[in-house]
Amino acid sequence: xALVELAxxxxxxEANVVRSALLADGIEAFLFDGEMNWGGLDGVVPVRLMxxxxxxxxxxxxxxxxxx
Numbered sequence: 017x018a019l020v021e022l023a024x025x026x027x028x029x030e031a032n033v034v035r036s037a038l039l040a041d042g043i044e045a046f047l048f049d050g051e052m053n054w055g056g057l058d059g060v061v062p063v064r065l066m067x068x069x070x071x072x073x074x075x076x077x078x079x080x081x082x083x084x
Contacts, residue, residue, distance in 0.1 A: 017068050018068065018069045019046065019066040019067065019068060019069070020066065020067065020068075020069045020072055021064050021065070021066055022045070022065045022066065022067050022072065022075050022076070022079060023064075023065045023079060024062035024063065024064055024065070025062060025063045025065065026062055026063075027063075028047075028050050028063055031047050031050065031063040031065055032047070033082075034065060034079060034082055035047060035065060037078055037079075037081075037082045038065075038067065038075055038078055038079075041074070041078050043067060043071045043074055043075050043078065044067070044068060044071070045065060045066065045067050045075070046065075046066045046067075047063055047064070047065060047066070048063070048064040048066055049061050049062065049063055049064055050063045
């Protein structure tokens, strides 16, 4: 299992919404640096959404659908 970055978000809320969509489609996803994005500092350190490299293409489709 090798994790790769799917996307970056400048708010933890947005990152969690997309992560939830991935999980609902059966794609395991992880948030990195969420603890660095808090207390009025949104955007200083982006939250990275990571998925397994074998799930990357499917996750991109979910991400594209979520952005419509």
